[in-house]
Amino acid sequence: MNDVLRPAGLLAVVALAFAMGVSRAAAQDPRPTGSSFRAGVDVISVDVQVIDSDGQPVAGLAPDAFEVTVDGRRRRVLSADFVDTRSSAVPAPAADSPVAVSSSVTTAGEAGTTSGSESLAPRRVYVLAVDRSRLDEFTARPILAAVSDFLAQLRSQDEVGVFTYPTGPTLDPTTDRDAVVRVLQTIQAVRELPPPGEFAMSPSNVVEISRRPESALAMNVILTFCATASDQQCPDRVRAQATSEVLFYEGVASAGSATLRALMAALGDVADRKTVVIISGGVVTADIVGARPEGAALFRELGRVAAQSNVTVYALFVDQSWQRQMAAELGRPPVAPDPVRERELTGRVLDQLTDAAGGTVLRISSGDGRPAFDRVLRETSAYYLLGVESTDDDRDGRLRELRVRVRDRRVSVRGRSWLGGPRSATPAPVAASAPRPEEAPPVLPPATPEIRRLAEAFDRDDRAAIVQAFAPSEASRLLRAFREHESPWPASPRRTAAFALDLAMVGVRIDSVYVKEEALRVLGEYLVRVRGESSDDAFECTWLWTASAGTAGLFAPELGTLVAERAAERCPTDASLRLARAVARDQQLMLFQRQGTSSSAATDALSDLEQQVLEAYEAAAELPAARFEARIRAAQLLFRAGRYEDGLTSLDAAGAQPDDHVLRYYASLVRGQLLYALGRFDESAAACRAALDAWPGAQSARVALVSALIGRGRLDEATTIAGNVLSAPPTPDPWWVYFLGDYRAYDDIRSRLGQVAR
Incomplete structure (x- = not known):
């Protein structure tokens, strides 16, 4: 479902995306002037960032310096244009950069100049995605205040938007820096925590108990909690609390991924270079096969959607695990926390997302995060636009696994892991002056006919019809269809939330583990998404x-x-x-x-x-x-x-x-x-x-x-x-x-x- 309880900002982003997709594509060429692909050669445009250990862009690479594979098969790189968007406010690469900076590149036998002029370099769009449900106000406030320095280093034509999720204030991308600061000042971080329980469980405790509650690993954790309880019911209470926390974490993951997916899809029509900077305390997901809370698959899919929309994603992971260690909010320390593992459990989905979407995770352990913002700016200040040989198979619109490497081990490549070929029966040559998106922006498919019939029953207040449709053999599939498709009422998020609750309440009463799990995912997601301001x-x-x-x-x-x-x-x-x-x-x-x-x-x-x-x-x-x-x-x-x-x-x-x-x-x-x-x-x-x-x-x-x-x-x-x-x-x-x-x-x-x- 891609609507949220405060949809105005998201709908504005969607509307803006379509507007920019029409006007900017015609008005602005995002590729450097003077470079071109050879006429008659069908290519796919792939943009990547090549950086040194300090995050400084590395220029001077020729096409043969890149190794590109699509679905594991090598493709020729026909051109490599270095697009430099740095202004005087952004420091130039260090003199001891591992690859010498050159003023020109070679493109398929022709020379092309490096584009460094602010007036000629393409416009950039940054969206600051603030996960208010996973940040506390004390930690978030200085980080959001530090955005001012980040804004000051952008060029005048660069635009910045704000997207607060799962709910909260939003701002369409704009060049008005003061407006961005004002919106950021209105965001109230409200770090969501599991409901208070008898036991102070860490995320790793929850994961270990959830996989196999009777296993030796789980019993070791349970018995540690119950060491002083000395009553036979203590283990059952521990398991019950772990189950409650699993449902909480899965709801947070589901709501966060759904709203971010809507943002990524909306940005798909924006012709400019797009970078989403997520500011989050992370999402807890299991690191053991078969354990819960689940949610990693949702963020892997989110990375694919970002790649399809040609969006680069960075995540500023605000590590708050030290608060768990101090456990001031929990009353006493959790059982045997491993600080490293606690961070991994909370931040691993951000790694999966950014790996797929061509960015990286930058951890903020203390302070206001200025070094992390500076790193994002350095890494995104220049990139290579590669002309990669295409084949007829690329034109079926299917996502393909993409890998770009540079032979020099002293540099790193940031690039998306997925490539979606344009849908066309006949290959056509690409000219430099005509930007070519990898694929039309993805959107969630419309609600299925079955879901629409259920929605009609909901509108009639005919709950019996919904119950009848939820046969045990069909209920799990219907609940998944609801979550994976557009709402029957895209412009009515409250109606959608009420409908979601109806479906969840019917599902949890069906005697099937699989149906109950799907129903609880819906319930957990909307527990987060209904949150008001x-x-x-x-x-x-x-x-x-x-x-x-x-x-x-x-x-x-x-x-x-x-x-x-x-x-x-x-x-x-x-x-x-x-x-x-x-x-x-x-x-x-x-x-x-x-x-x-x-x-x-x-x-x-x-x-x-x-x-x-x-x-x-x-x-x-x-x-x-x-x-x-x-x-x-x-x-x-x-x-x-x-x-x-x-x-x-x-x-x-x-x-x-x-x-x-x-x-x-x-x-x-x-x-x-x-x-x-x-x-x-x-x-x-x-x-x-x-x-x-x-x-x-x-x-x-x-x-x-x-x-x-x-x-x-x-x-x-x-x-x-x-x-x-x-x-x-x-x-x-x-x-x-x-x-x-x-x-x-x-x-x-x-x-x-x-x-x-x-």
Whole structure:
């Protein structure tokens, strides 16, 4: 999907790309004046940078200095034009450069002059892509401020744009340097972290646990976390938290790659030389086959899209692994972190992307990153435009693997790893004055007919039709088709996000590991993509409420906690979401309680967890809209913990009963449970009758009433009511979904999201 929740900037980039593709291609020749390819020879244009160890461009290379292979087969280099875009502000190559700088090059038997004039050299377009979700404000602010020096060294005709992802402010490429600085000043870095958990896991811990949770490697990590816990449930809690963190990291990777892919595709029509400079804290992906989090394949494909669009990509990797080591934000250090491996896990996808797109990764460990910006400017200040022999096979539009080398080992070559030949049945000669793109810019294919039919069902609010279409054998394919194709509503990102959530919620309920994984990828991606510019964004909070209600209905605490914690963080004043977080934690507690305790240490751990959940309910009760239900749920937890008097105290503090018959039913039934446990059978029976007044015929209330009557010794009345329970037709009972939180109102919440999305 290539739309984002704040699409204006991206759409502006797309529109600008098409405009420049028409006007600039006609108005400006990106190749140096005076050089030409031999008439009648069909060639492909390939641009590469040749640099020394300091990043200085190396001039003076003739065609025979280059070795080019396409799909592993050697191709002749017919010409090599050195295009120098350096102005006086950019230092000239050092005198001791390994290859002497020459004022001319040889092109297929002819001489061509090196182009160094600012007025004649081609215009350059730089796009600063800021990954605000992977940077913290303290680290990002000086780096973004240092861009001013980078801008000052560009030539007057060079343009710079800003692209904040997965959401945030954008600016179309412009020569207005002040405008660029102003937009950068508005970017708020909000480093996304996994939801807070019991254990301080490092990315390597997550990877090792996820591959094979019962393996010796995973158990070694798990047992280290559980060394002081001494309860049998600790390993399960470690695995559950690792699963939650996997889903988080995969969502970040999916959202980031999708929005960057849209940017790369949009730049495909820009005729000028294009460089995207990514500023990011990296994305965590597994370095072990079969382990998670996944995401490397997404960035490899992103590199192919960048290569197709003729975009060079550099990445300034802001290494924040030292923060993990200090672990101030996590409370205590993770288990046995290896600093080198932690950096590799976080930065490896950036390496894969830049390798494919002709750039490199420059690591910023401290400071404002000025040396990294200077390096980008040096390396991109000049390049070679090679005329490479073409064949008829190149004209099928298929991507081919491209490798360019220089025989001199003292220099490095930066070039894209993929080549897309122009689609044409008949080869045609290329003239120097007519720039030739390698291929038309790639775009995501339009939504498939199946996805469009599902979208129509979504618009009709016909969820049954979506569920019916998601047969187990088709669901995984449908979810992939949704992710890999254009949205049915390209100009309506909110509608797309609501539709994505619908598909994900249907998918996670299908009993298939493969379908669930695809559904969770969609859910994780949009957890990141729905993020608004500020907290308490109305659409984002409604979307998160719907997601929280849907995941609560799964009773899968590792997933529910991920969504609910994110929701409460993003929408801190939303009463429903604060309560949803407490319910998700309570579901974790219930799993623990069901497993039982076999030692005093386990009992202590259970008591600690109970206290944490009670505190979450207390936090929800601070908001008036959630107070009544939060007090009920705290009372029911205290009932499970055997703290009956405390439970009654919680109920008494709930306040006046609301109009919601379900909540009134819950309050009376929980009161009946507590009173029965205290042996106050008459009061318990009265509470159960009040529950039946709120929800007539409810089976749970009638069974509780029978128990209270038996406790009081009123056996005849109890027998009569029990007979009625057995003979009466089943009546929907809200208690059956009590432990699923807001899932009881999921359909209404979902409908509300649909209204907000439109």
